[in-house]
Amino acid sequence: MFVNSGSSANLVTMSALRALRGPGKIIVPTLTWVSDIASVLQAGFEPVFVDIDPRTLGMNTRQVVDLLDDDVKAVFLTHILGYNALDDFLLETLAQRGIPLIEDVCESHGATHRGRKLGSLGYASNFSFYYAHHMSTIEGGIVCTNDEEFYETVRMFRAHGMVREMKSAERKKAIAAKHPDLNPDFIFAYPAYNMRSTEINAVLGRNQLQRLDENNRRRQRNLEIFLKHLDSRLYRTDFAMEGQCNYAFTLVLNQPDEALRDRVQNALRSAKVEFRRGASGGGNQLRQPYLRQRLPKVRPEDYPQVDHVHFYGFYLGNYPALEPGRIQQLCALLNHV
Ligand SMILES: Cc1ncc(COP(=O)(O)O)c(C=O)c1O
DSSP: OEESOHHHHHHHHHHHHHHHHOSOEEEEESBSOHHHHHHHHHTTOEEEEEOBOTTTSSBOHHHHHHHOOTTEEEEEEEOGGGOOOOOHHHHHHHHHHTOOEEEEOTTOTTOEETTEETTSSSSEEEEEOOTTSSSOOSSOEEEEESOHHHHHHHHHHHBTTBGGGOSOHHHHHHHHHHOTTSOGGGOBOSSOOBOOOOHHHHHHHHHHHHHHHHHHHHHHHHHHHHHHHSOTTTBOOOOOOTTOOOSEEEEEBSSOOHHHHHHHHHHHHHTTOOEEETTGGGSBGGGSHHHHTTOTTOOGGGOHHHHHHHHHEEEEEOOTTOOHHHHHHHHHHHHTO
């Protein structure tokens, strides 16, 4: 279901989940985008945090499983910068316990787990078409699911909570029958939002889709070249590469070395290479004011792996037209700071 942003996809997903499954806890990553956690709070859930796995930058799946209990309504996992954050242990445990997995694939279009596209393994999945990502509708997002009830519910949440937004004539009729005092065209089932996009944005997206696979192959090759030429004595090069599909190179120092970090930043600035510190989403979300104010007892430093990426991690743009020679030049710059 097409919406006007990846953040809207997150919000309608969490809102529909709350409407269908009631209140409870949602397990979320500490490295993600703000709207993954904001949507959990806005929908009235309690977020429960886990540290990251340094090789995938996704959630530490062992910690996720240790936190599962009867109050957990979903695991809302983010695939960071093109790396697959899933493993079979997590998938099997969630399936056994009947806990839905929601995948945020906004940063990882086209990445795979055992050959299956990410976003097709969970109960629902969210994508963003913001212009920095693998494909763009200028602004835009999408919610994917195979669950009919969930699909109908997110359709309503996208457009004012209106019952007529559902696809199923039977479902619409059943609700209208319960409200004989209302015009069936204007039954508002939920206090919801307007998060529709437009046909114009959809045309852009359908056009971009035709080039997505080819562009992704180039991006995959580019990351391989980048990590192969980077000095593994200074930087992490042991990321989980199987199925990766990124739009940005991950650059994470091996050691918490502030002098090296400053030299890296200065060298990149002097060479006019754009970068973001903290890797995805501004780093450890627990350090951000929107969470510190709300959850004063949660201590960011209790999550050391994400804190390392927060202070000593970066991402740099990776685009399909980037030539191998220029990637090697970039690595030479980074290896000799
Ligand atoms: C992991 C993740 N989820 C959600 C979003 C939100 O997407 P949008 O910018 O389309 O609202 C982003 C970033 O843009 C993101 O990186």
